[in-house]
Structures are given as C-alpha cells and as structure tokens.
Amino acid sequence: MNDNLHQLRCFGCGARIRGDQAAPDFRCVVCGDLFEVEYPGWSQRGGTDRPNGGALKWLWRERKSSSELLDHSGVWRFRELLPILDSFGNAVTLREGHTPLYHLPRAAKALGLDQLYAKHQGMNPTGSFKDTGMTAALSVAKERGFEWVACASTGNTSAAMAAYAARAGMRSLVLIPEGKIAWGKLSQAMDYGALTCQVKTDFDGCLKVLTEIVREAPIYLLNSVNPYRLEGQKTPAFEIAESFDWHVPDHIIVPGGNLGNSSALGKGFRELKELGMISRLPKISVIQAEGANPLARSFRANGGTALEPVEAHTRATAIRIGNPASWRKASQVVIETGGWCLDVTEGEIAIAKAELGREGIGSEPASAVTLAGLKRLVADGRVHESDTVVLVLTGHTLKDADYTIDFHRGKLLSDAEAAPKAAEIEALRRDAVEVEGSPKAVLAALEAVKGRWA
Numbered sequence: 464m465n466d467n468l469h470q471l472r473c474f475g476c477g478a479r480i481r482g483d484q485a486a487p488d489f490r491c492v493v494c495g496d497l498f499e500v501e502y503p504g505w506s507q508r509g510g511t512d513r514p515n516g517g518a519l520k521w522l523w524r525e526r527k528s529s530s531e532l533l534d535h536s537g538v539w540r541f542r543e544l545l546p547i548l549d550s551f552g553n554a555v556t557l558r559e560g561h562t563p564l565y566h567l568p569r570a571a572k573a574l575g576l577d578q579l580y581a582k583h584q585g586m587n588p589t590g591s592f593k594d595t596g597m598t599a600a601l602s603v604a605k606e607r608g609f610e611w612v613a614c615a616s617t618g619n620t621s622a623a624m625a626a627y628a629a630r631a632g633m634r635s636l637v638l639i640p641e642g643k644i645a646w647g648k649l650s651q652a653m654d655y656g657a658l659t660c661q662v663k664t665d666f667d668g669c670l671k672v673l674t675e676i677v678r679e680a681p682i683y684l685l686n687s688v689n690p691y692r693l694e695g696q697k698t699p700a701f702e703i704a705e706s707f708d709w710h711v712p713d714h715i716i717v718p719g720g721n722l723g724n725s726s727a728l729g730k731g732f733r734e735l736k737e738l739g740m741i742s743r744l745p746k747i748s749v750i751q752a753e754g755a756n757p758l759a760r761s762f763r764a765n766g767g768t769a770l771e772p773v774e775a776h777t778r779a780t781a782i783r784i785g786n787p788a789s790w791r792k793a794s795q796v797v798i799e800t801g802g803w804c805l806d807v808t809e810g811e812i813a814i815a816k817a818e819l820g821r822e823g824i825g826s827e828p829a830s831a832v833t834l835a836g837l838k839r840l841v842a843d844g845r846v847h848e849s850d851t852v853v854l855v856l857t858g859h860t861l862k863d864a865d866y867t868i869d870f871h872r873g874k875l876l877s878d879a880e881a882a883p884k885a886a887e888i889e890a891l892r893r894d895a896v897e898v899e900g901s902p903k904a905v906l907a908a909l910e911a912v913k914g915r916w917a
C-alpha cells in the first residue's frame with residue numbers, strides 16, 4: 464500500500480492511522496467515527512508530493528485519447544488524485560466513469576432556468592454510481608490479499624461489488640433487506656456469482672449484522688464506511704469540473720441515502736479547490752425521500768449537527784435508509800458549500816422521474832429526487848434563473864422497471880399520495896393500450912390520444 468502517500472484521518476477525533484491499520488468495520492477505535500483518506504504531501508505548497516493542478520488538467524485531457532486500459536476508466540484517468548494503491552496495475556476496472564452530462568432543456572424551461580444538466584451515473588457498467596467507488600475499494604481489497612468481500616445493500620452496491628469481485632476472481636457476500644430491493648439489482652448479484660442473503664431486516668439491520676461478521680471473519684467490507692469507496696466516488700466531481708472547463712456549476716444536487724455519495728463529491732470538489740484547480744465550490748444540496756429523511760430532519764431541527772435515526776419507508780428503495788453511516792461527512796459538505804438538505808414526497812418523486820423520462824433520460828426513482836428537490840429550491844428562491852445546475856442521477860431506469868410500469872398503470876401511488884398532484888400525474892401517464900392485430904385498431908388508438916397527449 465502506498466502509505467507514504469496516503470493515510471486515514473478520523474472524521475470525528477482527527478486520529479491518524481496507516482491505511483492497513485483500520486479496523487475491519489472501518490470505525491475509529493478511539494471515538495467510533497469514520498475515516499477519510501488524506502494525502503499529507505498535498506498540503507505542502509511547493510513540496511514534491513503536491514500535485515501540479517495545471518499539469519494534471521493537461522495530462523487528464525491527453526489521456527482521453529490514450530490506448531492504455533487504465534486511461535479508459537473515468538476513475539483511474541484521475542489516478543494522481545487517488546494514489547491509494549501500491550501499484551495501479553492492481554486496479555480492477557470495468558471502464559467505469561466517463562458518464563454523460565446531458566442538457567435538460569424541457570425541465571430547464573419549465574423551471575425558468577438557463578442551464579440545467581444531468582450527470583448520469585446510471586450509465587456506469589453495472590448501471591449505478593457505485594461502480595466508481597467499487598473499482599477503488601475492491602482494488603485495495605485485492606491488493607491486500609483478501610479472498611472475500613462483502614456489503615449490505617439496497618441493491619446497487621451489491622450489483623457493483625459482485626461484478627468487480629467476479630472480474631478480480633474474488634468471492635462476494637451480499638446482505639440485502641428481504642423483499643425491499645428492486646428485481647433488476649437482485650438479478651445482477653446472482654448473475655455475477657455472489658452469495659446473496661435476503662435478510663429478514665431492513666438495510667440498517669443488514670449493515671449492523673455485517674459489521675459483526677467482518678470482525679469475526681477475514682472478509683473485506685465494501686460499504687461506503689470504507690473510505691476507499693469515497694475516493695472513487697469523488698471522481699465524478701472531477702469529470703463535472705472538467706466538463707465545465709474548470710468553472711464549476713453553481714449547484715450540484717444529489718440524492719441522499721447512506722450519504723456516502725454526497726460526502727465523496729464534496730471531498731472531490733474540496734480537493735480541486737485546495738489544489739488550486741477550481742476557484743470556488745459549487746453549492747451541494749442533498750435530497751431525501753420524505754419517509755427516509757433523517758438528514759433533512761436534522762437540518763430542520765438543529766442545522767445538521769445531530770441526527771436521530773428514523774424507520775425508513777419509501778418506494779425509492781435505493782434510499783430506504785434510516786440511520787445513514789456518513790451523515791456527519793455529508794452534513795459538513797452541505798454546510799461548507801452553502802447548500803441545503805430537503806425531503807420530497809412520493810408523488811413528487813414519481814412525477815420528477817416521469818418528467819426526466821419524457822426528456823429521454825431514464826433513471827431509477829432514487830435519482831429523480833434531485834429534480835423534485837430542485838423544483839422546491841427554485842420555488843423557495845434558493846436557485847436563481849441564471850444559475851447553472853447539475854443533477855446527479857445515480858441509477859439506470861432498468862434497475863426498477865416495476866416502479867415505472869406501476870406509475871404508468873396508475874398503481875404506484877395511494878389515492879392520498881396522488882391527490883395533491885392528480886392532474887400532473889394524469890398528464891404524464893403513458894400506460895400501454897391493448898389493441899387488435901390490425902392497422903385500423905392501431906390507428907384508432909393513435910386517434911384516441913391526439914390532442915390529449917402533449
């Protein structure tokens with residue numbers, strides 16, 4: 464391990480340890496908080512270990528036309544800012560990252576914004592943003608000689624972990640909450656050969672069980688409590704900054720579940736600023752589902768300084784999390800960047816997802832909280848007409864096809880949930896129609912929707 468370049472710093476008490484000294488559950492033995500990766504050489508201006516921002520911008524752009532395997536990864540293309548491996552030759556990659564940044568003209572017009580974009584992390588190899596973190600942390604596991612890796616998951620982490628473990632010839636153990644994950648994700652864990660346990664508890668319960676298992680058995684924990692996950696997940700911040708020619712957007716809007724992703728993106732932008740590669744931080748806002756909103760409640764109650772876990776309920780199963788592990792890190796990101804944390808209703812999530820779909824941008828429900836949250840921020844006057852906004856879409860639409868079909872069939876929401884937005888929902892619904900096998904029948908179906916469908 465490249466311990467001369469990186470160390471782990473406890474987010475709570477500031478204790479510093481070597482990379483290979485972390486406890487199996489990645490909790491600080493002094494105070495119980497989580498660690499983050501730190502690169503001591505970066506702080507010495509003029510020091511030989513401090514990356515040269517100007518040179519890196521040039522090098523990273525050059526790598527876009529390189530034929531090296533590692534340069535085809537949108538994570539390892541930025542490897543100078545994640546020197547966590549002894550040898551980059553040990554990196555396990557599926558060519559993650561390099562995700563598209565889509566303009567959203569319809570949503571922008573509806574909201575009166577000039578510049579609205581979606582950074583679609585669902586376009587990663589296993590269909591979610593988790594791939595960027597998994598390539599980093601699983602590579603560390605491989606380099607340290609582990610045979611088994613494990614995670615608790617609402618589905619996407621397990622899909623990513625199982626795929627990367629399979630590529631590395633390693634074995635993976637998945638704990639998922641029984642009956643509460645989308646089928647697409649469960650099928651991926653099976654496809655990639657994981658041992659998948661459907662545990663009779665929720666996500667928070669799964670993580671608790673797994674934390675005890677890794678203390679007993681030589682299994683490497685790959686949840687986002689593992690600080691190396693966040694090193695990979697910070698790289699979309701680099702991609703976003705690069706896409707805007709290093710003039711960062713005004714707002715980045717991220718869904719919040721276990722709160723690793725918002726923490727990681729915040730770290731990415733912070734590091735770019737510390738290295739002088741960008742001149743300011745974007746405001747980073749975290750959006751949760753109303754029924755799984757511990758951080759939003761914490762911001763309302765005490766400005767994000769203390770968090771009460773909740774029992775989580777939302778159809779956006781990816782973010783059905785009541786006791787988020789990385790809440791302190793995420794809270795600091797929101798506060799330091801001047802962003803907000805809010806929650807949105809099930810109806811708002813469903814509408815936002817359908818609206819994105821109508822722009823040709825499919826996403827899973829957890830991703831759509833970002834557009835729902837943006838609407839609130841615009842209505843409250845926190846996001847202005849001239850602002851540039853990037854929504855981080857975290858998962859692919861095919862992860863949870865049941866949700867989409869139920870919405871369009873009018874079976875997703877309860878009457879009470881749909882009532883406040885009934886007209887909007889009706890206008891967006893596109894249920895399939897059954898017709899006879901004749902041109903006449905299809906033309907009649909076409910006639911029936913003319914004028915009704917915008």
Ligand code: F0G
Pocket residue numbers: 591593615616617618619620621687718719720721722723724725781782827829830857858
């Ligand atoms: N969006 C999607 C599609 C997710 O899968 C997750 C988390 C999030 C947002 C929230 O990200 O936890 O970093 O705040 N999914 C995890 C999993 C928990 O197990 O796949 P976060």
